[in-house]
Amino acid sequence: MRRPAIAALLILLGAVAFALRAAGLEDVYRPTGDVIFFYADPYYQLRAGLYAMQSFPGFLVRDAYVNFPDGVGAVLPPLFHLILGGVGRLLGGDVAGFERGAAWLGPVVGALSVLPAYAAARVLGGPRTALAAAGFVAVLPVSVLSGRVGNADYHAFLTAVGAVWLASILVAVRPATQPRGVAVAYAGITVARTVVLATWP
DSSP: OOHHHHHHHHHHHHHHHHHHHHTTHHHHBOTTSOBOOOSSHHHHHHHHHHHHHHHTTOOOSEETTTTTTTOEEOSSOSHHHHHHHHHHHHTTSSHHHHHHHHHHHHHHHHHHTHHHHHHHHHHHSOHHHHHHHHHHHHHOHHHHHHTSTTOOSSHHHHHHHHHHHHHHHHHHHOTTOOHHHHHHHHHHHHHHHHHHHTTOO
């Protein structure tokens, strides 16, 4: 299978992944202009992300809202909150921009996840096998649910980072990988592991 065809199919799978995760948009963006986020957990990420946007590059170190009135030290590392805050600043730096970025982060990350899934499977099999793996990630219900529009939790983000980590490990241990490729793979492992530790303890 030629590279242009593979690239076209990966773009198509990314578009499918994005479209599936964007389903239910009308439940998130209400006619009143309100943005409704799903589930309970994302609201803590939203609180910490909004704080990071308003204090950028600062982040929440102690949270007075948890264990009120005494407060508690931040319960999660700050990277995901800084990403939410940074995206919010890029989209205007106000609450509306922050909500837009937070609502759409899951579908964007879900669409991009087909790439490391393809890369990991490509180490083990041919392009058709790798495309099948990417397609599986694009349509897997739990992946769609964790990355759907309006779900601002970190699960879709960590899944994508985990796929990069897995692809890097597989490239590093593949006997046919050249020394430069091994170095790049170990860099990928290091970055992915650092990102995970900076997002989830």
